[in-house]
Amino acid sequence: MLKEELLIVEDLWKFIDGKPVLKGITFDVSRGETKVILGPSGAGKSTLLRCINLLVVPDRGRIIFDGEDVLKRRDIHNVRSKMGFVFQHFNLFSHMTALENVMLGLVKVKKMPKHEAEKKAKEALMAVGIAEELWNRYPAQLSGGQQQRVAIARALAMEPKLILFDEPTSALDPELIWEVLNVMERLAKAKMTMIVVTHEIGFAMRVASEVMFLDDGMILERGPPEQVILNPCNERVKRFMDRMKYVYSLDTG
Amino acid sequence: MINELLYVSSKYGLLLLEGLRTTFIITIASYAIGFAGGLCIAIARVFFHKILKVFAGVYVELFRGTPMLVQLFFVYYALPEIGIRVDPVTASIIAIGLNSAAYQAEYIRSALSSIPYSEIEAAYSLGLTKLNILIYIMLPQAIRIAIPTLTNEAIYLFKYSSIAYFVTASELMYVGKLIATRTFLYVEVYVLLALLYILFSIVLSEIARYIEGKLQIPGYVT
Numbered sequence: 001m002l003k004e005e006l007l008i009v010e011d012l013w014k015f016i017d018g019k020p021v022l023k024g025i026t027f028d029v030s031r032g033e034t035k036v037i038l039g040p041s042g043a044g045k046s047t048l049l050r051c052i053n054l055l056v057v058p059d060r061g062r063i064i065f066d067g068e069d070v071l072k073r074r075d076i077h078n079v080r081s082k083m084g085f086v087f088q089h090f091n092l093f094s095h096m097t098a099l100e101n102v103m104l105g106l107v108k109v110k111k112m113p114k115h116e117a118e119k120k121a122k123e124a125l126m127a128v129g130i131a132e133e134l135w136n137r138y139p140a141q142l143s144g145g146q147q148q149r150v151a152i153a154r155a156l157a158m159e160p161k162l163i164l165f166d167e168p169t170s171a172l173d174p175e176l177i178w179e180v181l182n183v184m185e186r187l188a189k190a191k192m193t194m195i196v197v198t199h200e201i202g203f204a205m206r207v208a209s210e211v212m213f214l215d216d217g218m219i220l221e222r223g224p225p226e227q228v229i230l231n232p233c234n235e236r237v238k239r240f241m242d243r244m245k246y247v248y249s250l251d252t253g
Numbered sequence: 254m255i256n257e258l259l260y261v262s263s264k265y266g267l268l269l270l271e272g273l274r275t276t277f278i279i280t281i282a283s284y285a286i287g288f289a290g291g292l293c294i295a296i297a298r299v300f301f302h303k304i305l306k307v308f309a310g311v312y313v314e315l316f317r318g319t320p321m322l323v324q325l326f327f328v329y330y331a332l333p334e335i336g337i338r339v340d341p342v343t344a345s346i347i348a349i350g351l352n353s354a355a356y357q358a359e360y361i362r363s364a365l366s367s368i369p370y371s372e373i374e375a376a377y378s379l380g381l382t383k384l385n386i387l388i389y390i391m392l393p394q395a396i397r398i399a400i401p402t403l404t405n406e407a408i409y410l411f412k413y414s415s416i417a418y419f420v421t422a423s424e425l426m427y428v429g430k431l432i433a434t435r436t437f438l439y440v441e442v443y444v445l446l447a448l449l450y451i452l453f454s455i456v457l458s459e460i461a462r463y464i465e466g467k468l469q470i471p472g473y474v475t
Contacts, residue, residue, distance in 0.1 A: 055374055081380025091375035094393050095470050104389060105379035140472035151375075158379065 004163055005064075006031045006193050007052070014047055014062035015218075021047050022058070023217040025106040029162070032191035036225070039214035040240065045197040046088075048214065049164045052195070053083045066161055081109045084155025084163035090147040090168050092139040098125065098150045099135040102157050110158065124157035125150065128183045145176030152183055163187070165196040201229050201244050213237045257441040265432045269434040272428030273449060275342060279424055282292035282346040284407055287353025294358035300366045302385060309358070316355035322416055324348045329420040344426075346415035353410055360402040364395035397468050408454045425449065 007029040014022040021044045030034050037045050050056035052063060054076050057174050063070040070079050102124055106117035125135060128149040138146050148168055155163050165184065169177040181203050188194060188207045198204065204211055204225050211228040213221045221227075221234045232238045262269070295308040316324065325348040334337065339347065368391055376386045396403075413425035425446060433442040 052472070053378060055377055077377075077380040077382050079380075082409075083378075085375070087371065087375060087380035089371055091369075091371040093390055094473055095373070095397070101354055104376075108385050108389065109380040136472060138471050140470065154379070237299055 004030050006033075006066060007039050008062070008064040008196075009052065010062040010064070011016035012042075012048070012051060012058050012063070015057065016047075021217050022051065025061070025217070025219060027212060027219065027222070029193060029195060030209075031161075031193055033193055033209045034188040035195045036189050036208035037195065037197045038199070038201070038204065038211060038228070038240075039212055039220075042218040043088070044212045045214050048199055049166050049195065052164060055084060055085070065190045077109070081158055082161050084152075084158060085108055086151050086155055086163060086165045086168045088160075088167040090139070090151045090171075091153070091202045092151055093149055094139050094141050097136045097138055098130060098142065098146075098153075101139070101150055102154045105154065105158050121153070121157050124153040127156065128153045129179070132199075143176060145179040148172065149183055151156045152187075153179070156187075158240070162193045162195070165194060165198065167197055167199070169198065170201060199244070201225075201241075201248060202237070207228060210219065213240070215240075243245045254441065254444075255385050258445060261432060261436065261438055261445060264364075265428075265436075268428055268432065269425070269445070269449070273425060273453075274427040275422065276414050276424040276426075279342060279345050279349065279417055279422065280407070283349035283353055283414065284410050286346065286350025287357045287406070287410070288403070290351065291357025291359075291361055294354060295361035295365055296356070296387065299363050313355045313358055317359075318351050321349065321352045321413065322419060323350055325339045325416060325420060341417065341420045341422035342424075343423045344420055345414065348412060349414060349417075353406060357403065357406055360399050360406065361395060363430070364399035364402075365391055367398060368394050391447055397465075397470070400461060400465045400468070404458060404465075407461070408457050410452060410458055411457060422436030427433070 002223050005028045008027050009028065012022050012025040013020060022243035025044075025048060027035075037048070047056055051058040052065075052070075054070060058071070065079060066082065068079075070076070073079055092098075093104065096104065101123055103114075103117045106112045106120055107114060110117075112120065122135065124134075130146060130149055130153060131183075134142065134146060139150070142150065152163075152168075168184070169180050172180060177200070181200060184194070184196070185203070185207055192235070196208075208225045210222060211225045212219050212231070213228055213234070215236055221232055221237045227233075228237065229241055229244075232241055294309045294312060296304045298313075323344060327343040328339065328348040329341065330346075335457045369418045372390055372394075373386055381389070412426060417424050418426040418430065421427065429442050429446045436442070
């Protein structure tokens with residue numbers, strides 16, 4: 001039987017230019033869980049995600065991923081290949097087609113033969129609703145929503161145990177946001193383990209198993225979405241959520 | 254004028270072509286050295302640790318900061334002092350190639366550093382190693398970005414290979430000078446040389462334009 005926690009983050013600290021950006025973050029993520037992180041800009045949300053797959057190296061703390069201490073691993077690229085990352089600005093490789101973007105990791109990291117990688121990549125693209133006529137387009141020829149879905153396919157094709165989403169819809173207009181959230185919701189239903197940094201509280205309400213509110217490098221409040229979003233205890237969280245509800249005109253009765 | 258031009262071309266055409274051939278050899282060989290060297294230096298400057306970075310930086314400053322002619326004389330006259338004797342053409346290729354490496358390094362380096370870090374971060378997140386990121390993400394884009402400046406460098410080398418004249422390499426300029434002194438038709442000969450240089454410079458830039466078009470990423474506007 002696999003241990004239930006896929007990821008354990010313990011007392012994580014990160015200093016940038018001498019200032020603490022993360023101040024002792026502790027939480028864990030169970031297999032199949034969707035964790036949503038809310039919070040204002042500059043709270044450290046992106047830094048936290050980047051610390052988890054060591055795109056940013058934390059200064060103190062422990063990260064246990066799938067039973068292994070990530071910070072002690074010398075072959076960090078192997079750990080990263082098991083964690084997908086979806087970026088706010090998609091970050092597709094601009095000189096490669098949609099298909100090539102998805103295939104690169106399979107061929108170069110997973111050492112899959114080309115034809116097999118191609119098959120796998122096409123499946124991943126289909127799964128996020130990117131139809132065949134778009135496979136050979138370059139990122140600049142795709143809409144934002146399409147680019148983000150290709151980016152999700154790129155992460156998905158690697159068969160990661162965990163996918164980290166860093167504000168995946170913040171650079172999209174509302175219709176395209178729907179496209180992307182829809183794909184993510186399906187992933188959540190299929191029990192993909194995900195950590196999602198987002199401002200989409202509607203998505204959090206529907207999908208999150210737990211919501212964490214991050215501000216100033218600390219978790220101010222955590223719990224089920226109904227609590228953190230609708231009835232937060234913390235004053236700071238309450239103020240933030242009131243404004244969110246105003247922006248999104250969410251009627252709380 | 255026209256008559257003299259025709260006279261020179263018919264009487265010395267073959268000699269001129271031979272000179273042109275040597276000019277091409279010097280240009281292509283030194284460009285190849287320059288590109289290979291430039292690529293290595295640029296990668297070292299962008300990508301590797303301190304010692305290599307410093308070494309690459311010193312190289313660039315040294316070869317950019319001294320005249321190419323001085324470098325050529327150094328290779329041709331100073332190296333024999335320590336027992337390395339090279340013929341004029343080889344000396345020119347080495348000197349111009351080493352010089353060009355410094356410039357090409359800078360062109361490639363600026364192209365490498367213009368690639369958005371976001372793409373590199375994405376590549377890391379997939380689990381790619383540094384080397385793979387360099388090969389599959391950075392270089393293919395950097396070379397595309399650098400093509401116009403690298404073309405400039407090729408045209409520049411084509412023309413400045415004429416300094417090989419000073420160490421008696423029998424390239425176009427040297428041959429021209431020879432014909433001019435023999436026929437006393439200085440103006441006509443140099444006009445002819447200029448025409449040849451212009452013609453092939455245009456050919457070079459057209460080839461580059463073709464390559465650039467071929468490598469263009471659809472929909473991508475820089």
